[in-house]
Amino acid sequence: MNTIISVFIVLFIFALVIKLEAMNHKARAEERPKLNKRSKRMETSRNSKIDKSLYFFLFALTVDLMIVLFAIKGYYFIPVKSTGDILPLLLTVIAFYMLARARNLGKFWVILVTVLLVLFLVMKISLLKTPYASVSSPSGKETVIIGHRDATLGETNHFYTFYRKTAVPGVMKKMNQGTLNIMTRGTLEGDLEVLGVDNAKWIDGELVIFSSAYAETRLELN
The missing domain is CATH 1.20.140 (Butyryl-CoA Dehydrogenase, subunit A; domain 3)
Structure with missing residues (x-):
């Protein structure tokens, strides 16, 4: 809009x-x-x-x-x-x-x-501004930029949009068609902890898996 x-x-x-x-x-x-x-x-x-x-x-x-x-x-x-x-x-x-x-x-x-x-x-x-965080693979070959925000009304809805840097400096491409939504209740963890950024498993050139107690998210990198 x-x-x-x-x-x-x-x-x-x-x-x-x-x-x-x-x-x-x-x-x-x-x-x-x-x-x-x-x-x-x-x-x-x-x-x-x-x-x-x-x-x-x-x-x-x-x-x-x-x-x-x-x-x-x-x-x-x-x-x-x-x-x-x-x-x-x-x-x-x-x-x-x-x-x-x-x-x-x-x-x-x-x-x-x-x-x-x-x-x-x-x-x-x-309006609520969407923060962005960059997450890189251990090898440094892959970088995913995560747009995240949350909205609380009884339960908390965490929203994520994923982007990948391209070969053109300063340009990134959206990876997911819609917006990922993870719902939690009564948690004090932030958006990135709910997604499971710290527990990410990388297969360079193929995919990254974010996992937490709330959800498992697979992103294709190719």
Whole structure:
């Protein structure tokens, strides 16, 4: 759901910029015949700054698109996954502010985008953040990244998502289709102890088995 909201906000900003670009282009076309030589030089310099801000904005959108396409295929950038959607969203909003300043966009649009951003960040902060832990095999050849969190309502539900580092630095691939759920009651052990990280059995290149008094979890590594 958070990713959908992030994509919606990014698309809204993109549509807003395209609309305002069209309005500004029309206004400049109407004013161009009235410009003298000095004004034309100033206009050329201003357009150069606008182009740079526009290129940066398009770069930010390209990054957002890459993140979405990678996620569809089950691949994630480790720095982005650890911060959720906040990092790419902030990049897009910074690019928007740079373009808004270069284009002298109306305060209403800047305030509107700022309000949307603040509301989204408040929502992100209010939700439970998923911590991540890296677990390596004794040989060091295999590394599994575990996203874990828990929710208590009578009994405690422990949720796990597993990722494996890829050959591309900073990129990891999701290993399990859904989210693993282990239920406990009255335990003081943390998520990783409930999973059985300390009792893991590794067969490099094939699988890892996490075992505890609560569950046994097998992960295929190939």
